[in-house]
Each structure stands twice: as structure tokens, then as C-alpha cells.
Amino acid sequence: MTQPPIIGFLDSLTRLQFSPQTPLIALKFVLLLMMTMYALFALVMIRQIDLMTKTIETPYTGIIKMIGYIHMIAALAVWFIVFTVL
Amino acid sequence: MPSSSPSPRKPEDYSQVLAAEEPCDNHLHAFMARPQNMRYEAQQDGEQILLFLRRHPITNLPWILLAIFMILAPFLLLPFFPPFAILPVNFKLVLMLVWWLFTSGFIIEKLLVWFFESFIITDERMIDVDFYSLVYKRVNYAQLEKIEDVDTQTGGVLFSLMDVGSVLVQTAAEIPQFEISGIPHPSKVAKLLNELVQEEQQEKIEGRVR
Numbered sequence: 001m002t003q004p005p006i007i008g009f010l011d012s013l014t015r016l017q018f019s020p021q022t023p024l025i026a027l028k029f030v031l032l033l034m035m036t037m038y039a040l041f042a043l044v045m046i047r048q049i050d051l052m053t054k055t056i057e058t059p060y061t062g063i064i065k066m067i068g069y070i071h072m073i074a075a076l077a078v079w080f081i082v083f084t085v086l
Numbered sequence: 087m088p089s090s091s092p093s094p095r096k097p098e099d100y101s102q103v104l105a106a107e108e109p110c111d112n113h114l115h116a117f118m119a120r121p122q123n124m125r126y127e128a129q130q131d132g133e134q135i136l137l138f139l140r141r142h143p144i145t146n147l148p149w150i151l152l153a154i155f156m157i158l159a160p161f162l163l164l165p166f167f168p169p170f171a172i173l174p175v176n177f178k179l180v181l182m183l184v185w186w187l188f189t190s191g192f193i194i195e196k197l198l199v200w201f202f203e204s205f206i207i208t209d210e211r212m213i214d215v216d217f218y219s220l221v222y223k224r225v226n227y228a229q230l231e232k233i234e235d236v237d238t239q240t241g242g243v244l245f246s247l248m249d250v251g252s253v254l255v256q257t258a259a260e261i262p263q264f265e266i267s268g269i270p271h272p273s274k275v276a277k278l279l280n281e282l283v284q285e286e287q288q289e290k291i292e293g294r295v296r
Contacts, residue, residue: 024173024174024177027177031180031181031184034184035184038187038188038191041191042191044221045191045194045195045198047221048198048217048221049198051221051223052198052201052202052217052223054127055126055127055202055215055223055225056124056125056126056127056202056204056215057124057125057126058113058123058124059113059123060113060201064198064201067194068194071190071191071194074187074190075187075191078180078183078184078187081180081183082180082184085176085180086176086177086180
């Protein structure tokens with residue numbers, strides 16, 4: 001049975017012996033951490049857009065909010081790619 | 087009694103600046119006279135936005151150049167960065183994807199600040215809207231009758247050619263000075279503010295105070 005990626009990832013962390021794979025595992029860990037923080041930043045950006053569009057209402061409010069949500073989805077998608085592809 | 091006093095005049099009747107400008111419905115402009123379909127947060131009933139200003143697009147040039155460099159950086163710089171070459175292909179692709187995502191965040195942030203940081207002149211007051219960080223905004227208000235002095239500044243070859251500059255407004259309000267930088271047509275803005283102050287004084291004299 002194929003084990004879920006999270007188990008493989010956690011398993012690789014517990015077997016930290018220096019091998020040619022070790023720098024890549026470390027890089028993946030750093031990237032995951034960065035992407036988690038970036039996803040939080042994208043969430044804050046949505047909050048900021050909400051604040052800005054309430055301050056000044058224009059016909060572009062809907063488009064601007066959509067850009068914020070697309071950016072958030074992109075951040076989550078890249079987080080998922082980092083987690084599964086690497 | 088205010089209810090029996092004559093109704094206020096239309097802004098284009100007493101302002102040469104507004105009379106010369108068509109009402110603007112393109113919300114991407116940096117200089118919008120009587121913008122259509124626009125409201126600001128604390129706008130009162132009957133209060134009309136006469137001029138909406140944001141920084142001239144030319145002021146975005148430095149960060150746009152930086153953004154272009156950031157987009158191209160993986161192609162321009164990575165061939166000269168040996169550790170990148172030994173990474174597996176999937177790591178290379180994902181690293182570039184992450185970099186471009188960061189770049190998109192940078193661009194969106196800059197565009198948002200440009201779009202929403204603004205200076206609004208209504209028939210009652212002026213409003214300076216600033217966004218300093220992700221969730222911090224500052225909005226300063228001053229009644230037109232509190233305006234004491236209006237100065238303009240233009241500097242630099244490019245800014246002079248494009249008619250871009252700053253307007254400094256001294257007030258007797260809580261915020262003693264408003265500085266609006268990088269806006270188009272600063273002399274028109276100063277002229278409009280002077281016309282509005284004169285109209286406010288005229289309203290008081292004639293008992294047309296709302």
C-alpha cells in the first residue's frame with residue numbers, strides 16, 4: 001500500500017542521516033516553511049484589500065478582491081506543489 | 087435659518103478648474119475631476135467628490151523596473167549560480183515557481199498601494215488616505231475653511247515634462263500640514279483649493295452655509 005506523502009516526509013525527518021538526499025530534504029523543509037508564511041501573508045493581503053475597498057469604493061472593487069483570492073489560491077497551490085512534488 | 091438660505095452653487099459654476107474638466111469615469115486615472123461611481127468611507131450625504139488624486143503612474147517606474155528584473159532574474163542570474171545547476175529538475179522548477187509567486191505578491195502589493203493611496207477633495211473638505219503596512223491605514227481630514235496656505239513644488243526634468251509635483255497645504259486643523267507628492271497637475275490642484283476656499287468664505291458671507 002502506498003503511504004501518504006506526509007508519512008514519507010515525517011519519516012524522512014526522523015531518519016536524518018547525512019546522505020546525498022539530506023540537503024534536498026532540508027531545502028524542502030525550508031521551502032514548506034516559507035510557503036506557509038507566504039500563505040499567511042496572502043491571507044493578510046485579502047484582509048488589506050477588504051480594508052482598502054471599504055475606504056474607497058470604486059467599480060473595480062470586485063476585480064481587486066478577485067485578484068486577492070487568486071493570489072491566495074496560487075499561494076496554497078504552490079504550497080501543495082512543494083509538499084507533493086519535492 | 088439654514089433651510090431657507092439659498093442652495094449651494096454647482097462646483098463648476100465657481101471653479102474654473104472643474105469647469106474645464108469633464109467628469110471622469112475611468113478610475114485608473116491619477117487626476118479625476120468629479121469621478122463617477124466613487125465613494126469614500128466617511129462620505130456624508132450630499133457631499134460631492136470634486137477631485138480624486140493618486141500618484142502619477144510615472145512614479146511607479148522604479149518598482150516596475152524592479153518587478154521586470156525579478157521576473158527575468160531566474161533566467162538572467164541562475165546560470166551564474168553553480169549550486170542551482172546540481173539541483174534536480176523538480177527542485178529547479180518549484181524554486182522558480184516560488185520566486186515568481188513572491189514577485190506576484192510584490193507587484194500586487196505595489197499596485198494596491200498606488201491604487202488606494204489617494205488625496206480626495208470634496209466640496210466640504212480634503213482627505214488624505216495613506217496605507218503604511220498591510221493592515222494599517224491613516225486617513226486625515228481637514229475642512230476646506232481650515233486651509234490657510236497652498237504651495238506647489240515641481241522638481242526634476244522628467245517630473246517637469248510630465249507636470250508632476252507636490253502640493254503642500256497648511257491648515258488650522260489638527261493636522262497642520264498635508265503634503266501630497268508625485269501628483270499630476272499640482273498647479274491645477276492648488277488653484278482648485280484656492281477657488282474652494284474662496285467659495286467657502288463667500289458661502290459664509292451670503293449665509294449659504296450647509
